[in-house]
Structure formats: structure tokens, C-alpha cells
Amino acid sequence: MKKSALFGALAATTMIVGAATAGTLDDVKARGELICGSNTGLTGFGMPDANGTWVGFDVALCRAVAAAVLGDPTKVKFVPTTGETRFTALASGEVDLLVRNSTWTYSRDNDLKLDFVAVNYYDGQGFMVKKDLGVSSAKELDGATVCIQTGTTTELNLADFFKFNNISYTPVTVQDDSEAQRQYLAGACDTYTTDASGLAAARATMADPENHIILPEIISKEPLGPVVRHGDNQWGDIVRWTFNALLIAEEKGITKANIEEVASTTTDPEIRRMLGLEGDYGKMMGLDNGAFKAAIMAGGNYGEIFEANIGSATPIGLARGLNALWTQGGLQYAAPFR
Amino acid sequence: MALATDVPKESFRLSMLIYDTRFRSITIQVVVLLLFLLLVGWLVDNTVQNLAAKDKDISFGFLWQRAGYDIEQQLIPYTNDSTHGRATIIGLLNTLAVAALGCVFATVIGVFAGVLRLSNNWIVGRLMTVYVEIFRNVPLLLWIILIFVVTSETQPAPSDFKVTAAMIEARAALAGAGTVAESAGLLDRITGIYVFSMPFFLWLVIGIGLVVASWQFAATRLAASGTTRALIPAAAAVVWIGLALTLFNDGLTRATETLAAQGTVQTEPANQKMLFDSTALTNRGAYVPAPILDRPLGGTEIATIPVNYSVLATLAVIALSVFANLALLRRARAIQEETGNRPTTWWQSLAILFLPTIALLWAMGFHLDIPAFATDEAGVSKGFNFQGGILVQHSFTALVVALSLYTGAFIAEIVRSGIMAISRGQSEAAFALGLRPGRTMNLIILPQALRVIIPPLISQYLNLTKNTSLGIAVSYLDLKGTLGGISLNQTGRELECMLLMMLIYLIISLLISSVMNVFNAAVKLKER
Numbered sequence: 097m098k099k100s101a102l103f104g105a106l107a108a109t110t111m112i113v114g115a116a117t118a119g120t121l122d123d124v125k126a127r128g129e130l131i132c133g134s135n136t137g138l139t140g141f142g143m144p145d146a147n148g149t150w151v152g153f154d155v156a157l158c159r160a161v162a163a164a165v166l167g168d169p170t171k172v173k174f175v176p177t178t179g180e181t182r183f184t185a186l187a188s189g190e191v192d193l194l195v196r197n198s199t200w201t202y203s204r205d206n207d208l209k210l211d212f213v214a215v216n217y218y219d220g221q222g223f224m225v226k227k228d229l230g231v232s233s234a235k236e237l238d239g240a241t242v243c244i245q246t247g248t249t250t251e252l253n254l255a256d257f258f259k260f261n262n263i264s265y266t267p268v269t270v271q272d273d274s275e276a277q278r279q280y281l282a283g284a285c286d287t288y289t290t291d292a293s294g295l296a297a298a299r300a301t302m303a304d305p306e307n308h309i310i311l312p313e314i315i316s317k318e319p320l321g322p323v324v325r326h327g328d329n330q331w332g333d334i335v336r337w338t339f340n341a342l343l344i345a346e347e348k349g350i351t352k353a354n355i356e357e358v359a360s361t362t363t364d365p366e367i368r369r370m371l372g373l374e375g376d377y378g379k380m381m382g383l384d385n386g387a388f389k390a391a392i393m394a395g396g397n398y399g400e401i402f403e404a405n406i407g408s409a410t411p412i413g414l415a416r417g418l419n420a421l422w423t424q425g426g427l428q429y430a431a432p433f434r
Numbered sequence: 435m436a437l438a439t440d441v442p443k444e445s446f447r448l449s450m451l452i453y454d455t456r457f458r459s460i461t462i463q464v465v466v467l468l469l470f471l472l473l474v475g476w477l478v479d480n481t482v483q484n485l486a487a488k489d490k491d492i493s494f495g496f497l498w499q500r501a502g503y504d505i506e507q508q509l510i511p512y513t514n515d516s517t518h519g520r521a522t523i524i525g526l527l528n529t530l531a532v533a534a535l536g537c538v539f540a541t542v543i544g545v546f547a548g549v550l551r552l553s554n555n556w557i558v559g560r561l562m563t564v565y566v567e568i569f570r571n572v573p574l575l576l577w578i579i580l581i582f583v584v585t586s587e588t589q590p591a592p593s594d595f596k597v598t599a600a601m602i603e604a605r606a607a608l609a610g611a612g613t614v615a616e617s618a619g620l621l622d623r624i625t626g627i628y629v630f631s632m633p634f635f636l637w638l639v640i641g642i643g644l645v646v647a648s649w650q651f652a653a654t655r656l657a658a659s660g661t662t663r664a665l666i667p668a669a670a671a672v673v674w675i676g677l678a679l680t681l682f683n684d685g686l687t688r689a690t691e692t693l694a695a696q697g698t699v700q701t702e703p704a705n706q707k708m709l710f711d712s713t714a715l716t717n718r719g720a721y722v723p724a725p726i727l728d729r730p731l732g733g734t735e736i737a738t739i740p741v742n743y744s745v746l747a748t749l750a751v752i753a754l755s756v757f758a759n760l761a762l763l764r765r766a767r768a769i770q771e772e773t774g775n776r777p778t779t780w781w782q783s784l785a786i787l788f789l790p791t792i793a794l795l796w797a798m799g800f801h802l803d804i805p806a807f808a809t810d811e812a813g814v815s816k817g818f819n820f821q822g823g824i825l826v827q828h829s830f831t832a833l834v835v836a837l838s839l840y841t842g843a844f845i846a847e848i849v850r851s852g853i854m855a856i857s858r859g860q861s862e863a864a865f866a867l868g869l870r871p872g873r874t875m876n877l878i879i880l881p882q883a884l885r886v887i888i889p890p891l892i893s894q895y896l897n898l899t900k901n902t903s904l905g906i907a908v909s910y911l912d913l914k915g916t917l918g919g920i921s922l923n924q925t926g927r928e929l930e931c932m933l934l935m936m937l938i939y940l941i942i943s944l945l946i947s948s949v950m951n952v953f954n955a956a957v958k959l960k961e962r
């Protein structure tokens with residue numbers, strides 16, 4: 097009995113290890129499903145809706161990749177991960193791709209052996225406080241109790257920020273965003289700190305958003321983006337170029353609505369290459385030539401995804417800011433499709 | 435006669451390894467050992483290869499790197515500039531703190547519940563049965579979360595304890611009008627009690643339990659007349675009501691709500707500290723007074739772990755007092771055996787036990803640092819939190835309480851079975867000698883039951899210690915939270931962290947069981 101359990105465990109380990117080292121693309125194709133690591137639930141970025149379908153800004157990128165690889169944006173399984181579990185989930189092969197408000201940093205690239213293949217949201221860390229606390233700057237938070245998610249960059253930035261400004265704080269560590277919100281709303285902490293986009297999303301779901309303010313200080317750079325395992329370059333390229341395709345689509349004015357029309361009429365050689373009308377660009381990556389067209393059709397171009405999930409028309413109401421295209425003064429810039 | 439020795443000596447053949455019972459057992463053992471070693475080798479090789487495939491190595495160097503994160507509960511100094519190794523020690527100490535307190539409380543609760551469950555008092559016996567069944571049959575994790583949520587959600591935020599400028603103004607206005615606010619009279623206290631609240635409900639239930647239990651006690655134990663029987667529960671009721679009006683009053687009343695309902699101006703914060711204004715229960719934890727020494731004895735550091743001479747001195751004095759007291763009692767027993775009269779020792783015992791410690795603490799200038807808000811000249815509270823004192827996190831409290839109650843229920847069953855294992859004749863013999871039930875239990879039954887109780891008790895202690903890692907559910911930063919959580923996540927050294935964590939838990943468990951085994955050997959039946 098004991099022995100059979102042991103051998104079972106051994107077999108399981110070998111299988112997991114096997115999955116982690118083989119080409120992710122082949123695995124996904126063989127499985128017929130993309131497994132994407134996501135948030136446990138952050139409105140606008142990644143969260144199941146009333147019907148249990150995952151929606152959100154990060155989720156849309158997973159769907160685009162699924163459309164590119166499998167031709168069907170619904171063939172994605174979302175695995176909720178916390179700040180602490182996400183990288184282990186990716187490194188162990190439990191998920192193929194991680195899109196979960198994750199910041200690209202030096203040590204994550206090197207110590208954790210992960211590859212950040214794109215930046216889908218340029219962000220920075222902020223603080224949210226209740227209006228009646230009477231605080232207007234993060235520097236006035238001396239002695240405050242701060243809610244902070246464990247296993248995040250924000251946890252480290254927070255310590256640095258308070259030390260740099262010679263002020264002190266008491267941390268209240270929490271595992272995920274919903275726990276942080278509960279503690280913050282109950283007054284167990286004076287302020288909640290995380291990426292400013294996350295704060296805006298959290299505030300949008302509160303019963304009284306007008307009673308909470310996000311302080312003006314942005315204390316860090318948080319380039320958030322999709323992550324893959326180090327060493328599987330083909331898979332990394334697929335994710336990177338799927339994202340680039342969404343950016344180029346916005347740049348060229350290709351939307352979910354007009355893509356068929358553009359495809360049948362366009363003479364722009366870059367668009368023709370991207371939509372698979374010319375050359376063998378999809379095949380070079382082990383995909384179909386129509387892969388990037390399918391990716392754009394999944395949720396529209398980058399701008400459409402942004403506006404639909406977190407843009408100014410949504411309760412979250414984020415402005416494009418740094419995330420506008422480079423042609424409009426932002427940082428989003430895709431390498432040419434050539 | 436010579437038959438046996440005449441058997442011709444067989445030469446060794448290979449098949450004997452299987453068919454000869456003399457060799458077979460050895461053969462099997464050697465084969466199993468080889469297989470096991472192969473398995474271990476394969477596992478290690480597989481691990482190394484897979485790490486290499488991911489471009490990772492095995493290195494514990496991260497333990498000396500800067501951790502960069504903060505930990506809310508630290509028993510020895512730690513900042514975010516300390517190393518991951520130090521964070522590990524902080525986590526380990528937090529684990530040990532919960533485990534040690536949990537083991538002590540669980541034992542006390544378990545022994546009480548186990549003994550009381552066998553009580554002749556029907557209500558007490560059934561109450562204990564209910565306790566044991568409830569805690570044994572609901573998963574520990576749920577208890578931890580439940581207790582955490584209840585303790586943190588039902589308490590006010592620290593800001594509710596603050597004196598605002600408006601309150602100061604209102605006070606000045608009242609004083610100007612000549613109506614000096616008087617302290618609340620008895621009637622105010624009674625009418626102020628908020629009847630539809632959890633604290634009041636708890637107070638009521640416990641009160642009724644107390645009265646019923648003391649009535650039962652009076653009825654079964656005392657051969658007194660009817661009036662005395664009624665007096666005891668009445669006294670219990672009076673004490674309980676008195677407590678409600680004095681000590682518990684702050685918890686039971688909702689000053690603000692009644693004030694607001696009456697439309698009066700608020701001159702005092704919505705909440706007040708309790709226990710003689712020393713302790714504040716907030717949703718961030720309990721702020722309790724901190725012991726402070728004006729003239730501490732200093733200290734040193736051994737391998738960066740601070741050693742506090744004042745604490746050591748106090749512990750040494752306490753230990754010496756206990757020893758001295760034991761000597762005193764031994765002498766009293768000797769005199770009793772010689773002369774038949776036991777000298778009165780209680781006041782000497784008290785003096786020996788307490789005076790030296792008190793004297794030492796007084797010499798070191800011991801006093802309590804009471805948590806309070808910083809105030810400006812006018813008396814308006816400033817800042818976000820209480821200053822001074824010690825903040826006891828709710829996660830810590832919830833973990834200790836849940837672990838003690840849960841493990842206590844199991845220990846109660848162990849104690850009960852230990853007591854029931856002692857034959858009835860023992861207690862009957864004790865009764866025949868004229869020993870009262872309490873002394874029979876303490877002197878005859880429990881010492882014998884200990885032998886049956888201790889071995890399963892060890893495994894309960896081990897369970898409790900390992901269960902402290904469930905603190906992750908309430909974000910308690912123990913060993914699992916620091917080394918196995920944040921450090922693991924920030925450095926990506928999963929394998930190293932897990933191995934180290936397993937090793938540490940293993941060492942703790944081995945230490946506990948060896949200490950308990952020594953104790954077991956000491957109380958074991960000594961055969962002569």
C-alpha cells in the first residue's frame with residue numbers, strides 16, 4: 097500500500113517535470129486548452145462574471161493567445177493565483193502563461209528564472225485612504241497601519257519608501273486583494289497600498305467609492321506584463337507577438353468590427369503580413385498563418401480591450417496615460433511586423 | 435545423542451539465499467535496502483537534472499541576503515534591512531510562541547474538561563461533552579478563521595478611541611455652563627447596557643450557567659439547610675451582576691449610541707480602554723501594557739540573537755524561589771513524619787515565592803507602559819495608532835485560542851480514557867481511607883492515569899506544533915509565512931526553502947518528543 101502510493105507520487109512528479117521542460121506550444125496544442133494563471137479576482141483585470149466566464153484586461157490577453165494558438169478564445173482554463181503562489185505555479189508547469197498584474201523586475205528575471213515577454217500595462221504603486229482620515233500625501237502616513245499583499249513588489253517598495261522618508265508603519269499582511277479590501281474597509285488598516293490600477297479597480301467595487309481617495313504619490317515603476325518560463329523561447333515569442341499584434345492593430349485602426357473588411361480590402365503590406373494574407377509568418381512560429389487575425393478577433397485591438405475593461409467608460413475609469421500608443425504620447429510601441 | 439552433530443556440513447549454495455530461512459530474511463533486507471538507495475539516488479538525480487534544465491542550482495546563499503520586507507510580530511529585533519536568515523528566525527520564534535502557549539493552554543483545558551466530563555454534576559459533565567464534540571468534529575481551519583473574524587470584526591477601530599477637537603470644545607462648553615459632567619451613576623450604568631448585543635448575550639449565558647452550576651454544587655455537596663443552598667447561587671449572581679456594572683461595563687454599554695439617541699453633545703470618545711484604562715481591544719489587535727524597566731541590567735548578543743540579562747535574572751530568581759519553596763515543603767514533610775504535626779508553611783511559601791521576584795523587579799524599576807494616543811497641548815489625540823504598550827495581533831490570538839481549544843478537546847478525551855483505565859478499586863480504597871473526592875483525584879487517580887495519558891499526549895503536542903502552520907489562513911507570519919512564504923516567493927528558492935522548513939519542523943518535533951519521553955520515563959511505573 098505504502099509502496100504503491102510512493103510510486104504513484106513518483107510517477108506524478110515525473111509527469112509534472114516532463115510537462116515543465118517540453119515545448120509549451122506542443123503541450124497546449126495536444127491538450128487543446130491553454131492554462132492561464134490569473135488573479136483570484138480583481139475587477140477589470142481578471143475575474144469571473146455572473147455566468148462564471150472570466151473577463152478582464154489581463155484575461156483578454158490570455159484569450160488572444162488561446163485564439164492565436166488554438167483558434168478559439170474560449171479554450172482557456174483560468175487558474176486563480178495569489179501574489180505568493182503565482183510564480184511557483186508558473187515554474188512548476190501548473191500554468192502555461194501568467195498574466196496577473198505582475199511586475200517585471202531584475203530579480204524575477206534572474207532569480208526566479210522567468211521571462212517577461214511584454215508590458216501590457218505601465219503602472220506605479222499608490223496608496224488609498226479613506227477621505228475622512230484627512231491625509232493628502234503619502235508622506236503624512238507616519239505611524240499608520242498599512243494593508244499589503246504578501247509576495248509582491250509592492251511589499252518591498254513600501255518598506256523602501258517609508259525608510260527613505262524616515263517614517264514608520266505597521267504592516268498588515270494579506271494574501272489577496274479581497275482580503276486587503278475587507279481589512280481596509282473594516283478599518284483594520286489606515287491605508288491600502290498596491291499598484292495604482294489595482295487601487296482604482298478596488299475602489300470601483302466599493303459601495304462608497306467617493307469616500308476613498310488615491311494619494312498623489314506614485315512611489316515606484318510597475319511595468320506589468322505576461323510571464324512565461326525561462327528557456328522556452330518559442331512560447332515566449334508567441335505571447336510577445338500576439339501582444340504586439342494587438343498593438344499594431346490599434347495603430348493601424350483594425351478593430352474587432354472592421355477586421356474582415358480590412359482583410360479583404362487592405363493593401364498595406366504590414367497588415368497583410370500580420371493577418372496572414374501574405375508570407376508564412378504564422379508558420380514560422382509553429383502557428384497557423386491566420387493566428388494573429390484570430391487573436392485580434394478575440395477581443396479587439398489593445399485600445400478596445402483597454403476601453404472595454406478598465407477604460408474611462410467603465411467604473412474603474414483609468415485614463416490611457418502611459419499606456420497610450422507611442423503615436424499619442426504614450427509608451428506602448430510594438431516592433432514592426434516584418 | 436550424537437545425531438545432531440553428525441549432520442554433514444552443507445556447503446553454501448546460492449539458492450540458499452532464497453530457500454534457507456537462515457539467509458532469507460537477510461537477503462530480503464539487503465534487496466529492500468538496495469532498492470531504497472536506488473530510489474533515493476534517482477530522486478536526487480532527477481531533482482538536480484531538472485534544476486539544471488531550468489538553469490537553477492541549489493544554494494542557501496539567499497539566507498544572508500537582505501530580506502526587504504517587514505514582519506508585524508517580532509519577538510527579537512528585525513527590520514527590512516535584516517537578512518532572510520533573520521526573517522526565518524523571526525518566523526521560527528513566532529511559530530514556537532504559538533506552539534508553546536498552545537500546548538500549555540491545551541493541557542490545562544484538556545485536563546479540566548477531561549476530569550469534569552466524568553463529574554457527577556450532570557450539567558458540568560454534559561457541558562464538557564458538548565465542548566469536546568463541537569471542537570473535535572469541526573475542522574481546525576474553520577475554528578481559526580471563525581475566531582479571527584469574530585475577534586477582528588466585532589472590535590472598534592483605534593480611531594474610535596481618539597479624543598477629537600470637537601469633544602474638547604464640548605467639554606469646555608459644558609464646564610462654562612456650570613454643568614460639570616459627573617461620572618455615571620448606578621442607574622446610568624444599568625440603563626446604558628446595550629441589551630441586544632453579542633457581549634450582553636454572552637454575559638447572560640455565562641451568568642445563567644454560573645448560577646445553575648453553583649446551585650447544583652450547593653445541592654449535591656453541601657448538607658446545609660435550604661437557605662444556605664439558595665445563598666450560594668445568589669452570591670454568584672450578585673458577583674456576576676457587579677462585574678457587569680464595573681469591569682465589563684465598557685464592553686456591555688454603547689455609550690455613543692445612547693448619547694446620540696438622546697441628542698447630547700459628545701464629550702468622550704465612542705470607546706474607552708478597559709481593565710482600569712490599560713488595555714484597548716481594537717480591530718487591529720489588543721493593545722496591552724508593556725513591562726518596562728527603568729534600570730535594566732543590560733544585555734548582550736549571542737550570534738545576533740539578543741540576550742536580555744534582566745529577563746535572565748528574573749527567571750533565575752523565580753527558579754531559585756521555586757527550589758527554595760520545594761526545600762521548605764520537604765522539611766515540613768520530614769517534620770510531619772517525625773512528629774505527626776505539619777508546621778504551617780503557607781505564609782513562608784508565599785514569601786519565598788513572591789518577595790524575591792518583587793524585590794528584584796522593584797530594584798530594576800519595573801513599571802507598565804500603558805498604550806495611549808499621543809496628544810497635543812489641548813488634549814486632542816494625534817496619530818493613527820496607540821503609542822506604547824504591546825500590540826497583540828488578532829491572528830496570534832485566534833491561532834492560540836483555536837489551537838488550544840481544538841487540541842484541548844482531544845487531550846480531554848485522552849485524560850478521560852486515562853482516568854477510566856484506573857480500576858474502580860483504587861478510588862473505592864481511597865474513599866474507604868476517608869479521602870475526599872478532590873484529593874482522591876489529585877493524589878490517587880491522576881498520578882496513575884498519567885502513565886496512560888502521556889504517550890498519546892506527546893502526539894497531541896506534535897500535532898499542535900505542526901498545526902501552527904495553518905496560521906497562513908489568517909496571515910500570521912510564522913515559519914511558513916516567512917521562510918516558506920515571502921522569502922520563498924521573493925527569492926524563488928522553492929526547493930531550498932522547503933527543505934529547510936521540513937528540517938526545522940522535524941527538529942522541533944524530535945525535541946518535543948524526546949523531552950516528553952524523558953518525562954514519561956520519570957513518571958513510569960518504577961518496578962523494583
Ligand SMILES: N[C@@H](CCC(=O)N[C@@H](CS)C(=O)NCC(=O)O)C(=O)O
Nearest residue numbers: 135136137198199248249272273294
Ligand atoms: N505588481 C505587483 C503587485 C501585484 C498584485 O498583487 N496586484 C494586486 C492588486 S493590483 C492583485 O492583483 N490582486 C488581485 C488578487 O489578489 O487576486 C507585483 O507584481 O508584485
